[in-house]
Amino acid sequence: MSRREIILERLKSATWAKPASRSIMSPEDEAYQGEVQIFIEKAIAAGAQVEELGNIAEVQDRIGQIVAEAKIEKIIVADEAITRQIDWQKLQEQAGFLVEFSSELAGDAYRSYVLSADLGITGCQYALAETGSVVLEHSRASERLVSHAPDHYMCIVRKGQILKDRLVLAGLLQNYQSPPAAWTLITGVSRTADVAMQVVLGMHGPRRVTIFLID
Amino acid sequence: MKLRPEDFQSVAREEVAKTAQRDFVIMVAGVFNYLCDTAMGAYGDKEEQDKARALGAQIRENTLHNLPQLLEEFEKNATSNGIQVLWAADAEEACQLVKGLVEKHQVKTITKGKSMISEEIGLNHFLEQETGVKIYEGDLGEFIVQQRGTLPFHIVGPAINLTVQEIASILQEHIDMPYTETAAEIVSYVRTFLRDKFERADMGITGVNQAIASTGSLILVENEGNIRWVTSAPRVHVALMSIEKVCASFADAFHLLGLLTRNCTGQAITSYVSILNGPRRDDEEDGPEAMYVVIVDNGRSAAYQDPHLKEALRCIRCGRCGIQCPIYGRVGAYPYGWCYPGPMGNVIAPLIMGLDRTRDLYEACTLCGGCQSVCPGGTPHLDLISRYRHMKVTGDERFGGTRVSLKERAAFELMNRGMQNPALYKSGLKIARSYINRRSQDGYISSLPGPMSGWFTCRDFPQLPEKSFRERWQEDLQREAAQLAGSAAAQQEAAAHNYHLKHRPR
Numbered sequence: 001m002s003r004r005e006i007i008l009e010r011l012k013s014a015t016w017a018k019p020a021s022r023s024i025m026s027p028e029d030e031a032y033q034g035e036v037q038i039f040i041e042k043a044i045a046a047g048a049q050v051e052e053l054g055n056i057a058e059v060q061d062r063i064g065q066i067v068a069e070a071k072i073e074k075i076i077v078a079d080e081a082i083t084r085q086i087d088w089q090k091l092q093e094q095a096g097f098l099v100e101f102s103s104e105l106a107g108d109a110y111r112s113y114v115l116s117a118d119l120g121i122t123g124c125q126y127a128l129a130e131t132g133s134v135v136l137e138h139s140r141a142s143e144r145l146v147s148h149a150p151d152h153y154m155c156i157v158r159k160g161q162i163l164k165d166r167l168v169l170a171g172l173l174q175n176y177q178s179p180p181a182a183w184t185l186i187t188g189v190s191r192t193a194d195v196a197m198q199v200v201l202g203m204h205g206p207r208r209v210t211i212f213l214i215d
Numbered sequence: 216m217k218l219r220p221e222d223f224q225s226v227a228r229e230e231v232a233k234t235a236q237r238d239f240v241i242m243v244a245g246v247f248n249y250l251c252d253t254a255m256g257a258y259g260d261k262e263e264q265d266k267a268r269a270l271g272a273q274i275r276e277n278t279l280h281n282l283p284q285l286l287e288e289f290e291k292n293a294t295s296n297g298i299q300v301l302w303a304a305d306a307e308e309a310c311q312l313v314k315g316l317v318e319k320h321q322v323k324t325i326t327k328g329k330s331m332i333s334e335e336i337g338l339n340h341f342l343e344q345e346t347g348v349k350i351y352e353g354d355l356g357e358f359i360v361q362q363r364g365t366l367p368f369h370i371v372g373p374a375i376n377l378t379v380q381e382i383a384s385i386l387q388e389h390i391d392m393p394y395t396e397t398a399a400e401i402v403s404y405v406r407t408f409l410r411d412k413f414e415r416a417d418m419g420i421t422g423v424n425q426a427i428a429s430t431g432s433l434i435l436v437e438n439e440g441n442i443r444w445v446t447s448a449p450r451v452h453v454a455l456m457s458i459e460k461v462c463a464s465f466a467d468a469f470h471l472l473g474l475l476t477r478n479c480t481g482q483a484i485t486s487y488v489s490i491l492n493g494p495r496r497d498d499e500e501d502g503p504e505a506m507y508v509v510i511v512d513n514g515r516s517a518a519y520q521d522p523h524l525k526e527a528l529r530c531i532r533c534g535r536c537g538i539q540c541p542i543y544g545r546v547g548a549y550p551y552g553w554c555y556p557g558p559m560g561n562v563i564a565p566l567i568m569g570l571d572r573t574r575d576l577y578e579a580c581t582l583c584g585g586c587q588s589v590c591p592g593g594t595p596h597l598d599l600i601s602r603y604r605h606m607k608v609t610g611d612e613r614f615g616g617t618r619v620s621l622k623e624r625a626a627f628e629l630m631n632r633g634m635q636n637p638a639l640y641k642s643g644l645k646i647a648r649s650y651i652n653r654r655s656q657d658g659y660i661s662s663l664p665g666p667m668s669g670w671f672t673c674r675d676f677p678q679l680p681e682k683s684f685r686e687r688w689q690e691d692l693q694r695e696a697a698q699l700a701g702s703a704a705a706q707q708e709a710a711a712h713n714y715h716l717k718h719r720p721r
């Protein structure tokens with residue numbers, strides 16, 4: 001018998017166990033609607049900066065301003081419908097930085113670019129009002145390190161993407177037709193309290209997180 | 216790290232003497248308790264919080280009832296997601312399996328996310344000895360204790376007992392950090408130091424917070440971002456998981472995670488929750504090319520067969536019970552001699568390391584029940600700890616418990632009989648009183664010969680009073696009854712007197 005069989009046999013021989021109904025919690029599949037104000041409050045409490053803007057053109061302007069203020073030189077952008085709506089060409093000419101879509105770089109070129117970028121920008125799949133989190137679905141278009149390697153991370157969220165809480169999200173993730181290799185829930189800024197209980201923001205992830213909330 | 220639970224008493228003596236550390240840990244426990252209680256408030260009032268905990272306990276119970284089926288289902292779904300699932304009977308086997316993967320993938324550098332199971336099996340030490348691979352802990356606290364070469368002090372805050380000055384000196388010595396007492400500067404230096412390791416590592420090793428059977432997914436929670444690096448940058452990801460970490464659905468897992476983080480750091484959610492469904496897809500750049508899950512038994516399946524002992528597998532490793540425990544608060548983590556200190560460790564250690572080796576752990580408990588009252592997994596700490604004590608006295612070969620000596624057993628048997636029979640108890644107490652009090656000095660007894668001698672090695676006992684509580688109680692009752700009887704007689708006498716006065720012949 002293999003190790004696996006020995007362990008499983010042993011578990012199965014427990015006479016007290018009564019295998020029965022499976023999931024205890026049921027996902028909430030009706031309450032899709034999220035509360036925007038709660039989302040904003042929670043995201044700010046977790047250390048994110050949240051800007052409520054009217055449309056993507058305003059996001060473009062704000063990115064231009066922030067990039068100029070912070071003297072950002074290198075940006076990596078996830079290749080998503082929402083980020084494609086920004087006129088990067090124009091921004092680049094105005095603010096003079098370098099911008100690449102993650103999907104247009106491969107191998108070492110991708111790796112060295114993402115590791116040296118100052119700013120990563122993505123959209124998201126969902127957001128959670130309960131915790132102020134954004135939910136990213138990773139793929140070739142939205143690589144994992146775009147939101148993690150750069151010092152500053154920006155996420156563009158449509159209000160309609162906000163879900164009430166994690167039980168709503170549970171229902172959606174449970175029934176995915178072809179799930180991606182990874183989802184990440186990001187809530188505010190990376191942090192640690194490992195040095196004498198003092199909370200320090202920006203341990204291994206971005207030190208600054210900006211969420212643009214649009215209609 | 217060598218596991219030394221048998222040194223509990225001597226290490227505890229040293230640790231208790233460190234008063235500054237003790238005061239700090241008690242203060243930290245207070246802060247954490249406040250944060251966790253506040254976070255639990257998200258569920259509503261006390262009743263709603265109890266309901267949320269009860270649901271957590273129910274989810275864990277459900278997992279236990281369905282454990283082999285859930286593991287098989289997880290394995291099937293994870294495998295079809297492209298994850299390779301391996302099984303290990305014990306610590307040695309788990310370490311050998313990982314060693315095999317290190318060799319197969321020609322790994323030179325490993326970065327790790329904080330994983331208690333890897334501490335449990337002693338993975339770092341084994342791999343460094345056997346393969347010469349370089350291992351870097353990614354969690355700051357874990358990184359500090361790795362440099363220092365000690366056990367983690369708490370499962371959430373491994374270095375929480377160290378002062379800024381101590382941390383600065385450790386990092387100055389081991390990674391050439393310029394000495395600074397500013398937390399932000401320490402964080403910044405380690406961030407840069409580890410960043411390079413995260414980028415270059417060939418293999419990432421993590422634990423698992425929950426594995427979802429119905430989808431074959433792994434969920435990992437963290438605040439620092441080390442796990443995101445470890446699961447995104449290296450070519451290979453190995454996740455270690457003990458058999459009980461599986462659950463049925465996302466909904467169950469998410470409810471448990473809410474309880475976990477609220478009772479762990481007082482957060483509704485951690486900064487990052489990684490949900491992993493397999494290695495990176497063919498066209499992707501980030502994420503591992505190969506992904507393994509090592510399912511570790513290490514004594515758990517034996518405990519699982521016993522309807523009472525299987526309850527020790529409910530734990531979701533939030534660490535809340537440690538914060539609650541008066542013993543852990545005083546002696547700290549080191550005396551426990553292994554990676555799960557405090558009540559959470561006391562319930563699982565005897566099943567993994569044996570009742571003999573861990574005797575001091577389950578004996579160093581006042582049975583106050585603070586741990587049990589807050590546990591979101593429904594762990595019955597008190598029942599388990601009492602049970603281990605009983606198993607140790609009577610002997611239990613399954614879990615490495617040799618019977619205590621005939622003398623000790625006889626003493627327990629005598630006490631047992633006496634406790635059940637009031638007359639015996641009374642006369643026993645009288646004999647014991649004069650025997651014990653003969654050894655009293657300044658009102659205290661510091662040692663006794665015979666089977667009770669061990670009890671006095673670390674505590675004194677006040678001299679027994681002349682009369683026991685029951686005796687005084689009885690006397691009080693008798694006195695009161697006499698008074699009552701006396702006053703009743705007096706009343707009667709007075710009434711009779713009045714009657715005579717009234718009816719005396721004129």
Ligand code: SF4
Nearest residue numbers: 530531533534536590
């Ligand atoms: S025993 Fe309960 S309270 Fe203690 S760590 Fe485990 S789940 Fe948390």
